[in-house]
Amino acid sequence: MIETFNLKNKYPVSVCLAEGILAGLCLGMGFVIPILWPLGLGGIILCLDLIKRNPNFYKVFFFVLVVWFIKSAVALSFFLATYPITWTGLQNPLWQIIAITFYWLTGSLWLGLGGLVFVGLVLVTKKKYFYPSWLWVVSLPLFWLLGELAGAWFFSFFTSGPDSLLQTYFSIGMVGYLLANSSFGILMAGLAGVYGLTIIFVFLAATTIELFYKNKKSLFFILPTLLIIFYSNWNYFISKTVLNEKPITIFSINTKFDSSFLGKYGGQEEKHQTINKAVEKGLTYNPDYILLPEDSRYLNYNYSGIYSQVVMSHFQFTHPGTKTILIDSGRVDKEDGTAILRANIFDSRSGKLYLFDKQYLVPQGEFLPYFYGGVLRLFGLGKAVDNLSHKISYRRGPLLQTADIPDYLPGILFCFESIRPDGVRSLVKERKMPFVAHPISHAWFHSSKILWQQQDMMLRIQARWQGVPIVSAGNMMQGKLYLPSGQIDNGEVIENGDGWNITRFEF
Numbered sequence: 001m002i003e004t005f006n007l008k009n010k011y012p013v014s015v016c017l018a019e020g021i022l023a024g025l026c027l028g029m030g031f032v033i034p035i036l037w038p039l040g041l042g043g044i045i046l047c048l049d050l051i052k053r054n055p056n057f058y059k060v061f062f063f064v065l066v067v068w069f070i071k072s073a074v075a076l077s078f079f080l081a082t083y084p085i086t087w088t089g090l091q092n093p094l095w096q097i098i099a100i101t102f103y104w105l106t107g108s109l110w111l112g113l114g115g116l117v118f119v120g121l122v123l124v125t126k127k128k129y130f131y132p133s134w135l136w137v138v139s140l141p142l143f144w145l146l147g148e149l150a151g152a153w154f155f156s157f158f159t160s161g162p163d164s165l166l167q168t169y170f171s172i173g174m175v176g177y178l179l180a181n182s183s184f185g186i187l188m189a190g191l192a193g194v195y196g197l198t199i200i201f202v203f204l205a206a207t208t209i210e211l212f213y214k215n216k217k218s219l220f221f222i223l224p225t226l227l228i229i230f231y232s233n234w235n236y237f238i239s240k241t242v243l244n245e246k247p248i249t250i251f252s253i254n255t256k257f258d259s260s261f262l263g264k265y266g267g268q269e270e271k272h273q274t275i276n277k278a279v280e281k282g283l284t285y286n287p288d289y290i291l292l293p294e295d296s297r298y299l300n301y302n303y304s305g306i307y308s309q310v311v312m313s314h315f316q317f318t319h320p321g322t323k324t325i326l327i328d329s330g331r332v333d334k335e336d337g338t339a340i341l342r343a344n345i346f347d348s349r350s351g352k353l354y355l356f357d358k359q360y361l362v363p364q365g366e367f368l369p370y371f372y373g374g375v376l377r378l379f380g381l382g383k384a385v386d387n388l389s390h391k392i393s394y395r396r397g398p399l400l401q402t403a404d405i406p407d408y409l410p411g412i413l414f415c416f417e418s419i420r421p422d423g424v425r426s427l428v429k430e431r432k433m434p435f436v437a438h439p440i441s442h443a444w445f446h447s448s449k450i451l452w453q454q455q456d457m458m459l460r461i462q463a464r465w466q467g468v469p470i471v472s473a474g475n476m477m478q479g480k481l482y483l484p485s486g487q488i489d490n491g492e493v494i495e496n497g498d499g500w501n502i503t504r505f506e507f
Contacts, residue, residue, distance in 0.1 A: 011053055020063040023047045024070025030178040031075040032450055034457075038230060040178040043071070044205035048140070051122055052213075061119055068115030068151070073108035075173035080104060081448035087259050089387035103364060103372065110158045111173055114151020118143050137210050141202035145195060148174050158371055159363035162338075163395040169360060169420035175201050177457045183234040186464055186486035190238075193465040194421045194458070204229070238485050243469060243507045248434060249287040250471050252479030252491065252503045253278045255296075259443045272297060278500045279326070285494070287504070289325045293475035294415040294439040295341065297330035312353040315346050323348050327410065327437045332397070337390070340397035341366070343412045343439070354405055357397020358414040360423075365416070365444065366394035403431040410437040413470065418455055424462040424470065435507075436468055441475040452477060460486050471505055481505045 011019065026043030029036045047067045054060040083100055090096050121143040125136070152168040160166065171177075176197030179185035185197055192199075204226065211218040255274065261267050275296045282290050292298060315326070326346035331339050341358035363369045368388045376385045401411060411427035413436050420426075424436055438459065445451050463470045463482040470482040478501075481489035495502040 013059070016050060016054060016059070016063050017066065019046055019050055020066040021070060023050065023067045025074065027067065027071035027175060027178075028074025028173070030181065031173065031454055032077060034181050034453055037178040037181040040175055041201065041205050041208070041226070043067070044144075044175065044202055045209050048206065048209050051119060051126075052209075057123070060123070061116055064115045064119040065112055068118075068147075069108055069112035072111035072151070072173045073105065075454070076104055076108055076111075078445060078448040078451040078454070079107070081445045081451070083446075084260070085444070087262075087391070089384040090381070095381075099376075102375070106158070107155065110155040111151040111170070113154040114147040114149070116147075117150035118147025121146065133210060137203065137206045140206040141199040144175070144202040145198045148198065159369040160371075161361075161363060161367040161369045161373075162393075164361055164363065164367060164369075169423075171419050171421050171458070172454065174198055174421075177454065177461070180457050180461050180486075182230050183238075183486075184229050184232065186460065187234040187237055189461045189464040189486065190467075191465075193425075194461050197461070235485075238464075240485060243484070244434065247506050248289065250289045250291060250435070250481075250505045251282045251285065251287045251494075252291050252471060252473040252505065253282060253293070253296075253500060254473055254477070254479050254503060255293055255475045255500045257443060257475055257499065258446055262443055274497070274499050278495075278497060278502060281495050281497070282502050283319060283322060283324055286322065287324055289327065289410070289437075291327045291437050291471060291473040291479070292329070292439060293473050294329050294441040295331060296328055296439075296475075298326065298328040311344070312346060312351065316348070316351060319348075325349070325409065327412070327439070329412075329414070329439050331394075334395075338393045338395045341394055341414065342397060342399070343414065345409055345412075347406070347409060349408070350406065354409065355399050356401045356412050357399040358394070358417075359396050359400070360414070360417050360420060361394055361396060362416045364392070366392055368392055401427060401430060405431070407432045408434060410435050410471075412436075413438045415440045415442075418458045418462065421458075421462070424466045424468065428466050428468055433468065436463075436470045438470055438472040439474075440472055440477060440479075442477050443475055445476065447476055456480070456482075456488060460488065469507060479503050481507065483507070 023043045023046035026039040026046065030040050047064060050063045051060055054063060080100060083096060085096050085100065090099060125139060149168040152170040153166065155170045156166050171194060174194050176194040179197045179201040180189055188200055189197055208222050211222060257271050262271065275292065275298055279290060279298055325348055329341065329343040332342045333339050343356045345354040347354060361367055368385065373385045411433045413423055413427065417423045418438065427436060442451065459470050459482040463484050464486040467484045469484060473479040481491060483489060489505060491503040491505045493501050494504045
């Protein structure tokens with residue numbers, strides 16, 4: 001029996017609410033200001049303390065929902081960087097602010113609902129008087145992880161739309177990402193990615209609060225132990241593997257085209273001219289690979305049907321003798337008015353063009369969710385809904401990444417597929433690959449540093465977990481190399497142009 005879960009000193013509602021708000025802020029601040037990540041441990045402890053001190057069923061559910069809602073809202077605060085969103089058809093700035101804020105807060109609520117699953121599991125086992133304390137400490141991390149996965153499922157449910165999937169991929173706000181700010185976290189990421197880090201972080205918090213309530217003097221043991229774990233240099237234990245017998249050279253082409261630029265008259269054509277200029281410059285160096293940002297559409301071709309061979313033939317004709325492998329992607333418009341996001345690899349070694357379609361579609365970015373479309377129509381914004389439905393009409397394509405392609409070609413992790421904790425794992429289990437190419441476009445987020453920081457952490461963890469390098473190329477962001485050691489290599493910028501640069505990586 002766990003006596004500490006029957007504490008006599010109950011807090012007033014106002015104090016519990018304040019504690020819940022503080023817990024949520026502690027859990028979220030590390031996603032905005034990485035150096036504050038240890039506050040996440042305190043946030044988990046405060047959340048557990050709320051459960052301990054509130055025997056009332058309804059109150060404890062409400063307080064935990066507050067904690068998880070605030071945690072998610074802070075982590076998702078990069079949504080606010082999407083302003084202005086004139087491309088949506090909403091010209092009134094006030095309506096734009098209302099729409100962005102509504103999506104931000106409701107998205108936070110959907111993720112926060114996972115807290116109800118967590119506290120439900122806690123309360124069910126709390127009633128079991130035969131439940132030993134050691135098993136309680138072991139169970140809490142699993143309950144927390146299940147709660148965060150449930151939150152991701154709720155998010156996918158309420159943001160579902162045409163051809164979307166109900167899944168648990170949306171991992172933004174998972175507490176395991178906070179622990180990865182330490183070398184200990186990067187070391188442990190090799191076990192089970194962010195899933196394992198979440199379990200470890202919550203286990204440390206559960207052990208801390210359990211020992212503290214049993215003997216407050218244990219704090220003199222707990223704090224030094226946590227400091228050693230969090231701030232020691234654990235990089236010595238991370239093996240440094242040789243990635244390739246012969247080093248390979250990858251050029252990442254990065255651009256600066258925001259949503260306003262791309263939406264103006266002639267913006268897309270200017271983008272294509274810039275991309276082509278950068279590619280031609282990169283090819284003069286004869287690198288092994290050139291990676292472009294997502295939806296670059298090199299040569300402005302529609303990569304479908306007969307055009308695929310036309311593109312490859314044109315590339316070989318205009319660049320005879322080149323052995324550079326070019327990785328591009330672009331929108332493929334279908335006859336029914338929908339579109340596919342298709343990656344294409346110009347394999348100069350074999351003379352073939354390999355095509356792969358994006359499978360994880362981002363709500364609001366690549367399709368309009370049913371719920372939000374209905375809300376907009378409810379407020380008389382049907383024209384905006386029709387405009388959005390036409391612009392963001394992506395569907396999952398039929399071309400999958402399979403094992404029957406050469407092992408010198410990279411896997412493709414499309415933009416925002418990094419939020420899927422096992423995104424890279426799903427690629428490397430298919431075949432051997434030299435690296436994972438990650439084309440990105442953050443045109444809507446206007447260079448949000450909060451988003452960049454979280455994306456870096458996700459990719460570091462996935463590279464560490466799967467032992468494969470990840471190379472990114474970005475629009476409105478700088479490409480990077482994420483090594484299996486968990487380190488980030490910013491590369492060397494070798495060429496600069498108006499709205500573009502070429503960054504060189506070698507490993």
